[in-house]
Amino acid sequence: MVALRFFFVSVLFFFFVFSTVSQLPDQTAEKKSVRILSKTLIGDDGRVYACSDNDFFSFESNGSIAWSVHMNFKCNTDFSPVYSGLDQMLVLAENRILRVNFPRNGTESEPELFFDPGETILGFAVSISSSSVYITVKNHGLYAYNMLRQQLWIAEPKTESFGYRLGCRRDYENCKFDSRPVIDSCEASIYISNNEGELYSLSLRGIYYQWIQDFSLVDRFFTVTPGNNGLVYVVFPTKSLIFALDSFSGDILWQKTVGPLAEACCSEPVIDTNRWVSIGSLDGTLYTFSRTGELYKIPKDTETDSVIQVEPLLDCSGSAVYFSQTKLEGKINRVIGDNNFVSAKKPETAVFSLVAPDTRSIYWSQSYSDQIANLQLDEDLQHFVLDERIVLAFLAAANSGNPFRCRSKHDKLSFSCSFAEPEHLDIYIGNERAIIWFLLFEFVIMVLFAALVRFCFIFWKKNKLQGRPFSAFLDKRRLLHKKRREIDRTIMRLENESTADEFAVDKIGDLVQEREHVKRKLSSTYSLGRDIDVSKSKDSVLPLYGGGSRSFSLRNRENASITVFQTPSNESSSEDRDQQYDDGDEDDDVTDDEHDEDDLNRKRKGKFLARAEGSSDDDDESCGIASSRRSIYLKK
Incomplete structure (x- = not known):
């Protein structure tokens, strides 16, 4: 009886394996027909730029392919292309940085190799104002190159001043930069972190450390976003914390707690032209902060079985934000220590919305199911995997439901740092009219007192x-x-x-x-x-003789x-x-x-x-x- 039972189980096991293997060729063929796009970049011309495998694509806002360029190396889908000016894009492909030129007069040129360190590239950033490229190479440091591919300088995390160790205080020997550089164009600074949880602020013009902030007591893993408004925002995904730092001194101005955040690739906030910071949470809420740390939730009442796992995107006007909510069949939250873990079931629908953070007003919202035929996207996108991240990028590029006027290139350059001045804070709390009358009364008393002092001095x-x-x-x-x-x-x-x-x-x-x-x-x-x-002073009324x-x-x-x-x-x-x-x-x-x-x-x-x-x-x-x-x- 036991042998019969074992035989029956073995037959079922071999039948399952045979059926699975018989289906593998079809699934492989299906996977080959669908390509994965990298992180996207929405250009000033309204097009969407991304790469897939060995090809670089430029899409129109409706999803049609405007032009494409074949590359000799496979691109890294975890990084988005970076615009370097003069109709050029820099792409990370197989630990090499390639420069892709836009087609001119219908003629396409092959991408050229810009940088090949022979080591792992952790990330790079471009400063158009200084015409420089900053590259983080694993176990080496931060490299600075100009657009002519000439090396400017190399910075390392180990630094001393007058015999005092500024960085890498805990493990000096094994201290390395382990993040991509982030450029603050308004402050002419570069932000980069090491593997010990220290954040560096360097000057764009040379090896000059402006300040170093140690976050090792909070968490060693965080993301940095420049506010271009005199602040730097540091996000700790595992702790669900957001810190606001003074970009000049590195001092912590305020910190706020939000809902559980997604992994690092999806936990970077977006800053609009009205100085509001927006970040999505796995509790289905879009958290918005003012420059002074005033917190609001959008929407106020959210469904318990929804999450935001995609970074919000700024619209063309700069004053509104597109974000995506995913509704699930079920969701379970677990808190283990200081960490919050979310377990989700099968997604049902995705809701895309346009909101103005300063007024908390939702101007447009649309729900889509698994069948996305009503997205009105071109057939060219059928060859790619369309997840929420890709769909949100094309909706933002097409300005879906956007009532605001788009900014021109001149407006973006003119107002990119116009709100970098510190905001004047009111130190009085209470009735503003009563305060004004009190100040006026004090002024009158001071004037009367000054007149009295002058009278006594003369008298x-x-x-x-x-x-x-x-x-x-x-x-x-x-x-x-x-x-x-x-x-x-x-x-x-x-x-x-x-x-x-x-x-x-x-x-x-x-x-x-x-x-x-x-x-x-x-x-x-x-x-x-x-x-x-x-x-x-005697006056005479009549003339005197x-x-x-x-x-x-x-x-x-x-x-x-x-x-x-x-x-x-x-x-x-x-x-x-x-x-x-x-x-x-x-x-x-x-x-x-x-x-x-x-x-x-x-x-x-x-x-x-x-x-x-x-x-x-x-x-x-x-x-x-x-x-x-x-x-x-x-x-x-």
Whole structure:
């Protein structure tokens, strides 16, 4: 019974093997009819460039082959072609770099060998601005060549400065560069990492190490993407971390955690012209970051059985991103230590979408199943394997559902580094209007305080405050104001009296002059401002006569006239009396008041004489009464 069972199992095994072997020729023939394209490059002309086996292809956006060139070496499908300027492409094929020239006038030229180190090439990059090519050769270093294939310099990870070891601190002997170079055109820098988890920043112009950042404590495996905005983004796929570094100093500005990421070939973010960084995750979400680390998820609600395993692509306008979601029959997430593993079942459909990261708006979305006849691609693509990566590249090249205007070459050159300036961050958190009003209030307070300081500085320099108490100054000021009000009341009372004799007129004149003295004091020596020299600022309303006397005549309707003569006095002039009035102030305020009262009484005791005159002015003989100040004659 056991032998029969063994025989039955053996028959089934040989039948299975025979059926499998019988099907191998058909499967091999089927595989030969389908080719695998390398990573694609979307050129400025809207075409898609890729290579397959020993051929280099240029596709139109609809999938038709524009032209192709045969190569003598088989290309590496893990690397995309690199545009080197002047209608040339550099392709990595069997650890050699080939230069492919675009056909001119319908004439195709054979690719020429650009670089053959005889060793494994880990990657290369091209700087069009410096017309240089940078190549990482395994176990050797970083090579720099110009477009004429002349070697410029060689850089190694082992470096020292003044006897201090800068790189390869852990294992100096076995330290090697193990990543492809990445060029930051805006900063004129090259980023490359070694096998110890250290990131280097070198200058494009020579062997100059700008900074070295050690990430060995986080993970030794990471990818680097220049932001062309003053930042460098480092992605750790196994840790699901994204770091933002200052491109000038290498300092870590912020770090964020995202969902589980795909392998290194599909974990590089894309940066649009609005400074937003977008990266797809295996949880089916597109994570977008602002330059300051502000995180958003697109879409907000995603299906649990979907993944993003293809790098998003930038559209022709530079402000939107194409990405692909794959819906599966099932998905299992497992967390082992710090790592997150995703197990997926058979894929069902693929959803391609166009989104603007700055507004989180989805402008276009289309779902495709295994049958992709509705993609409207040319029949030339039927000879190649069409996975999500290839289909997404052709959809982005064709601008499917794109409402934005494409940028020209001039716009790309003009604005490629226009947003490299650091963004000004608001340090205030709260109501912006309240902050503005508060700042305005502070400004007004500062202006008032400055005016107060200036006033105090001028005020305390007054002569009346030097060596005297401030209370005496205020008492004198109040006394002058009181005196002025009394004089005003007296003048008003005399003007309202019906009897207008000569004595009242002279008294009013004296009071007016005395009021002017009081006002002059209040506006100069006892003012709240700076001292003013009154003697230099006296204004004359009437023109002055330079002779020894002045006269003013008034005539009424009754042919009567009054002539007033003013003659200089030997005792004191008006200015001398003013000066004496002020000097008395400086000596003693009380003496000054007594001097004013005596002067007023003396003026009240003046003598006046009136004499009638005839009709003829020539026969009149004027008689004057000597006075210390003036003489008045009345003519009738």
